[in-house]
Amino acid sequence: MSISVSDITKTYDRQQALKGISFEVQQGEIVGFLGPNGAGKSTLMKILTTYLSASSGVAIVNGFDVTTDAISAQRSIGYLPEHNPLYLDMYVREYLSFNAKVYGTPKDRIETIIERTGLTPEANKKIGQLSKGYRQRVGIACALLHDPEVLILDEPTTGLDPNQLVDIRTLITEIGKEKTVLLSTHIMQEVEAMCDRVIIIHEGAIVADQHLSTLMDDTAQIIEVEFDYRVEDAFLLKLPHITAVKNTHGFVYELIFDTTTDMRPKVFDFAHDHQLKTLQLSRKSKDLEHLFRELTSTVVDG
Numbered sequence: 001m002s003i004s005v006s007d008i009t010k011t012y013d014r015q016q017a018l019k020g021i022s023f024e025v026q027q028g029e030i031v032g033f034l035g036p037n038g039a040g041k042s043t044l045m046k047i048l049t050t051y052l053s054a055s056s057g058v059a060i061v062n063g064f065d066v067t068t069d070a071i072s073a074q075r076s077i078g079y080l081p082e083h084n085p086l087y088l089d090m091y092v093r094e095y096l097s098f099n100a101k102v103y104g105t106p107k108d109r110i111e112t113i114i115e116r117t118g119l120t121p122e123a124n125k126k127i128g129q130l131s132k133g134y135r136q137r138v139g140i141a142c143a144l145l146h147d148p149e150v151l152i153l154d155e156p157t158t159g160l161d162p163n164q165l166v167d168i169r170t171l172i173t174e175i176g177k178e179k180t181v182l183l184s185t186h187i188m189q190e191v192e193a194m195c196d197r198v199i200i201i202h203e204g205a206i207v208a209d210q211h212l213s214t215l216m217d218d219t220a221q222i223i224e225v226e227f228d229y230r231v232e233d234a235f236l237l238k239l240p241h242i243t244a245v246k247n248t249h250g251f252v253y254e255l256i257f258d259t260t261t262d263m264r265p266k267v268f269d270f271a272h273d274h275q276l277k278t279l280q281l282s283r284k285s286k287d288l289e290h291l292f293r294e295l296t297s298t299v300v301d302g
Helices: 041-048 070-075 092-103 107-116 132-144 162-175 188-194 212-216 264-273 288-301
Strands: 003-012 015-025 030-034 056-061 077-080 150-154 180-184 197-202 205-211 220-227 242-249 252-258 278-284
Touching: 003 041, 015 041, 015 056, 015 205, 030 041, 030 188, 041 056, 041 150, 041 180, 070 077, 077 132, 092 107, 092 132, 107 132, 132 150, 132 162, 162 180, 162 188, 188 288, 197 288, 205 212, 205 288, 220 264, 264 278
Parallel strands: 030 180, 030 197, 077 150, 150 180
Antiparallel strands: 003 015, 003 056, 197 205, 220 252, 220 278, 242 252
16 A cells, blocks of 8 residues: 555644544545645645654555655655745746756656646746746646655645646646545545545544545435525424435525435425425535535534
């Protein structure tokens, strides 16, 4: 396996940022690492890349313990931090050449990576002249220079416009065909488009770790209904098979049911029987965003 994390904890003074995190990532997987702000995502990524030390537990990357064999671990990891550190006054090719010398990478590798990451048209420009999308490409190119087996990307698509998002998504997907990729992002659609598996962390603990297809394939369904006035949640919870009610805005409600049976007729009949007027009634797909909200809010409420 490429990454093995066993009972990792991290404490800052009295605050416990990570609470016994454990998971494994196999070679060739693209795994999305999700969580609300402050959940502990960046902390764990910094531990895996040896920028931080864990308070306890063991993390192994490509067979190297990140604590006792940090240099070997670093050599096998390509890392793009959330705030991409670039020398804006350097030219793209110059910056990559500088980093190649640090890694001891052959010069011909630089041109290969420039071409692979789509930087050829911008290679003779200063980094400060590049768009955010191309700066992210430079960061990914730098992470790939030494041909690492594992790529760790912290918020690689933050701040990109829709066209740049597609370009970076395509690049990461191509990289994932031959390397192990662990990436964090707040953009659920990117996880659905790129990742084989998702790990969701909340308040320093893992609340889900499943293949994306498995996580999405459950019996729950979402019915969105709009009434002509405000209805108490407790009243709607009288519906059969219902597990949750959420007033999203105005008089619009999301009703979550734990059944494969289409519940729209039941909701309509329920409303009719109780003199409620339904202004709209539709069934929604249970996408990753809904699952994310469920899993993180359940921990808070419980």
